[in-house]
Amino acid sequence: xxxxxxxxxxxxxxxxxxxxxxxxxxxxxxxxxxxxxxxxxxxxxxxxxxxxxxxxxxxxxxxxxxxxxxxxxxxxxxxxxxxxxxxxxxxxxxxxxxxxxxxxxxxxxxxxxxxxxxxxxxxxxxxxxxxxxxxxxxxxxxxxxxxxxxxxxxxxxxxxxxxxxxxxxxxxxxxxxxxxxxxxxxxxxxxxxxxxxxxxxxxxxxxxxxxxxxxx
Amino acid sequence: xxxxxxxxxxxxxxxxxxxxxxxxxxxxxxxxxxxxxxxxxxxxxxxxxxxxxxxxxxxxxxxxxxxxxxxxxxxxxxxxxxxxxxxxxxxxxxxxxxxxxxxxxxxxxxxxxxxxxxxxxxxxxxxxxxxxxxxxxxxxxxxxxxxxxxxxxxxxxxxxxxxxxxxxxxxxxxxxxx
Numbered sequence: 001x002x003x004x005x006x007x008x009x010x011x012x013x014x015x016x017x018x019x020x021x022x023x024x025x026x027x028x029x030x031x032x033x034x035x036x037x038x039x040x041x042x043x044x045x046x047x048x049x050x051x052x053x054x055x056x057x058x059x060x061x062x063x064x065x066x067x068x069x070x071x072x073x074x075x076x077x078x079x080x081x082x083x084x085x086x087x088x089x090x091x092x093x094x095x096x097x098x099x100x101x102x103x104x105x106x107x108x109x110x111x112x113x114x115x116x117x118x119x120x121x122x123x124x125x126x127x128x129x130x131x132x133x134x135x136x137x138x139x140x141x142x143x144x145x146x147x148x149x150x151x152x153x154x155x156x157x158x159x160x161x162x163x164x165x166x167x168x169x170x171x172x173x174x175x176x177x178x179x180x181x182x183x184x185x186x187x188x189x190x191x192x193x194x195x196x197x198x199x200x201x202x203x204x205x206x207x208x209x210x211x212x213x214x215x216x
Numbered sequence: 217x218x219x220x221x222x223x224x225x226x227x228x229x230x231x232x233x234x235x236x237x238x239x240x241x242x243x244x245x246x247x248x249x250x251x252x253x254x255x256x257x258x259x260x261x262x263x264x265x266x267x268x269x270x271x272x273x274x275x276x277x278x279x280x281x282x283x284x285x286x287x288x289x290x291x292x293x294x295x296x297x298x299x300x301x302x303x304x305x306x307x308x309x310x311x312x313x314x315x316x317x318x319x320x321x322x323x324x325x326x327x328x329x330x331x332x333x334x335x336x337x338x339x340x341x342x343x344x345x346x347x348x349x350x351x352x353x354x355x356x357x358x359x360x361x362x363x364x365x366x367x368x369x370x371x372x373x374x375x376x377x378x379x380x381x382x383x384x385x386x387x388x389x390x391x392x393x394x
Contacts, residue, residue, distance in 0.1 A: 057293075057294055059290065059294040061276060061288045061290075061296075063286060063288055063299045063310060063311070064257060064276055064278050064286060064287070064288055066257045066276055066278075068259070068274060068276065068290070068294070070292070070294075086292055089259075089383050089384075090261050090274075090292075090383065092272070092292040094292070094293075103272075105263070105272040105292075106261070106263060106272065108270065110270060166313075166314045167295065167313075187294065187295070189295065189296060191296055191299070191311050193296050195293070195294030195295070197294075
């Protein structure tokens with residue numbers, strides 16, 4: 001079922017964006033095709049119980065005309081456990097575990113309750129929903145549009161509320177049209193800077209032990 | 217003040233930082249030179265402590281031939297906290313996340329960046345500096361210690377400590393690719 005849905009989506013996406021693909025440009029999917037992709041993506045995301053991947057993060061600093069690169073790995077387990085570890089060029093750990101957020105930097109650990117800040121709670125929700133491709137959850141906070149270049153589908157998200165809009169001008173999530181897995185997350189800031197996180201080596205539904213999230 | 221500290225703590229901990237362009241009506245203090253005029257970028261792993269609050273992130277700094285210092289501070293997730301240009305003891309915040317954009321925070325931030333720029337970044341720029349050097353800025357109630365890899369500012373007046381540890385960008389790029 002998943003395979004046939006993926007093939008159907010690929011055919012439609014490819015057909016509707018043939019011209020744009022030749023020019024390597026993104027064009028908007030027609031509403032029926034966007035809805036089909038959205039439905040398939042959601043169904044695929046519902047089947048994700050665990051997700052492990054590595055990532056490379058690149059940030060462009062407009063003032064300095066410089067790029068910062070960092071890398072690490074992420075581990076997600078349903079419903080709301082997310083471990084985000086940077087290993088290069090520095091070590092930094094971020095863990096969402098239920099209602100708690102734990103960070104560790106330079107050997108120092110900090111714990112806070114995500115419920116203490118509505119904005120932080122919202123951001124945690126977005127991080128998990130974005131990684132899983134849970135568009136239903138994302139659409140409560142963003143106005144979304146669906147684009148494709150014939151190879152991938154991009155969900156372009158504009159914040160609905162003022163708090164989020166002050167942090168993000170736009171977030172683009174890019175998905176492989178055949179696997180429905182996220183391949184990159186691009187965050188554009190009001191300042192003009194942008195950060196792109198490239199997701200690699202994704203493993204779905206492998207066994208993730210409790211010990212992974214047992215950080216204090 | 218406590219309210220501001222909580223703001224900073226929450227804002228910097230996660231992606232809950234945000235940005236704001238300085239009002240167009242604000243005076244331009246320094247042009248700072250173009251990026252192409254600059255020497256290499258200096259990358260620092262940064263920790264800021266004030267009271268019981270603790271912030272971590274990255275500071276990237278460039279020193280222009282006219283000795284103006286330009287820099288950005290971002291959290292680990294890549295969301296920018298602030299941009300600055302500093303010269304001759306004066307600092308302009310080009311960009312500041314709205315949650316930090318409070319009069320008191322602006323004041324302390326500008327003061328500490330000015331101190332770092334005048335007594336820290338320019339000292340460490342001298343590649344011959346191999347020994348630890350401590351400067352007691354008595355009039356400002358602050359002190360700065362620099363070595364070839366580290367800058368520590370202790371702002372006694374406002375109880376702020378900023379520690380910057382140099383990151384080798386070449387190594388950074390290499391490791392990120394791997």
